[in-house]
Amino acid sequence: MSDIQKRSDAVFIGNYSRYPVTLVSGKGCVVTDEDGRQYLDFLAGIAVCSLGHCHPDVSEAIQKQASELVHVSNLYYTTPQLELAERLVANSFADKVFFCNSGAEANEGAIKLARIHSAPGKYQIISLEGSFHGRTLAALAATGQPRFHQGFEPIPEGFVHAPFGDLAALETMISESTCAILCEPIQGESGVRPLDTEYLKGLRKLCDRHGLLLIFDEVQTGIGRSGRLFAYEHSGVIPDIMTLAKALANGLPMGAMLTTDAVAKSLLPGTHATTFGGNPVVAAAAVAVLDSMLAPGFLDGVALRGQYLQDQLAGLVPLYPELLEGVRGTGMLQALVLTEKGKTQGTEIVRAMLESGVLINFAGNAALRFAPPLIATEAEMDTVVEKLKVVLAGVS
Numbered sequence: 001m002s003d004i005q006k007r008s009d010a011v012f013i014g015n016y017s018r019y020p021v022t023l024v025s026g027k028g029c030v031v032t033d034e035d036g037r038q039y040l041d042f043l044a045g046i047a048v049c050s051l052g053h054c055h056p057d058v059s060e061a062i063q064k065q066a067s068e069l070v071h072v073s074n075l076y077y078t079t080p081q082l083e084l085a086e087r088l089v090a091n092s093f094a095d096k097v098f099f100c101n102s103g104a105e106a107n108e109g110a111i112k113l114a115r116i117h118s119a120p121g122k123y124q125i126i127s128l129e130g131s132f133h134g135r136t137l138a139a140l141a142a143t144g145q146p147r148f149h150q151g152f153e154p155i156p157e158g159f160v161h162a163p164f165g166d167l168a169a170l171e172t173m174i175s176e177s178t179c180a181i182l183c184e185p186i187q188g189e190s191g192v193r194p195l196d197t198e199y200l201k202g203l204r205k206l207c208d209r210h211g212l213l214l215i216f217d218e219v220q221t222g223i224g225r226s227g228r229l230f231a232y233e234h235s236g237v238i239p240d241i242m243t244l245a246k247a248l249a250n251g252l253p254m255g256a257m258l259t260t261d262a263v264a265k266s267l268l269p270g271t272h273a274t275t276f277g278g279n280p281v282v283a284a285a286a287v288a289v290l291d292s293m294l295a296p297g298f299l300d301g302v303a304l305r306g307q308y309l310q311d312q313l314a315g316l317v318p319l320y321p322e323l324l325e326g327v328r329g330t331g332m333l334q335a336l337v338l339t340e341k342g343k344t345q346g347t348e349i350v351r352a353m354l355e356s357g358v359l360i361n362f363a364g365n366a367a368l369r370f371a372p373p374l375i376a377t378e379a380e381m382d383t384v385v386e387k388l389k390v391v392l393a394g395v396s
């Protein structure tokens, strides 16, 4: 264990189990540790550094803004957040935007908005089993994974979890008190599990029929990850509220909640706020991110290379049938689904990949997740797949 790791263990609360690596710099898809070892980063800070590490336009935007104005409070107007909001509105279903600092905070905002927008007595939100919406108490309550709730009871009221992908079961849970349905178009943390288009269309119909709001948590799938700017575009199903965070500012902490004019008007002055949300530096970074992603051809390239990655990963499945069950994902959010035997070795596989110079993770105790920077090349994907072959051969 290095000196930095020993000192860290002495002073940090132990809520993270970290790998024994101290990363000191990054460029593109490569990060470097304190000993000068390089790693291909196919996790990108968990779908955050989508333009790669230290993207020149983003770093320049941060530096420029940091020497002009860093923070003044949302009591005043600032231009970078306006430029960002205009871009988000112009490129999504939404008419209105609220900026915050994380995915959980964006979901808290969505939960509050859904409640205040709905008639008195309508407060309950239906989310899905296997979902992940963040660690703050309401976002945690929405999260449909009991293991994250343990020890934190009482969990805030007003949330129920429907079985994944079962529209009929969800419909039976709608009651007088329901105000919204919340889901990720592709569940990220439980192992990259997409909801199919028919299901999403069914949710929209249920919401329209029962007067409910449809909330899409695109914290992980949004901002280009799926090969479109937002994953909802694949299904054509339009939500009433959408939350964003992870890739929005390519690594600076930033979240956003987007909605329609009709819903936005319920959030009156004084009902919701955040100190740092949309400050000039993070907003300037996010403007640079969107300008890169909206450049002609960028997202098409993500879709094409995402398909390439999926094809290469699919090629491994028949080679290691005792470990691998299949591949699933969209764009550059891909997963190798592990068999029951494979699941017992997921942690070991990720660790062996790290030792061979590749960062990936084991999502939901179910699948190996690949979320490389969206700029990852086919050659970089080939390298990862070759190393994975060696690791899987060693494990099986």
Ligand SMILES: *Cc1c(COP(=O)(O)O)cnc(C)c1O
Residues within 6 Å of the ligand: 101, 102, 103, 104, 105, 107, 132, 133, 134, 135, 184, 188, 189, 217, 218, 219, 220, 221, 245, 246
């Ligand atoms: C990561 C994630 C969150 C939580 O985001 P934080 O920034 O960690 O609070 C919420 N929803 C989804 C789908 C996520 O992937």
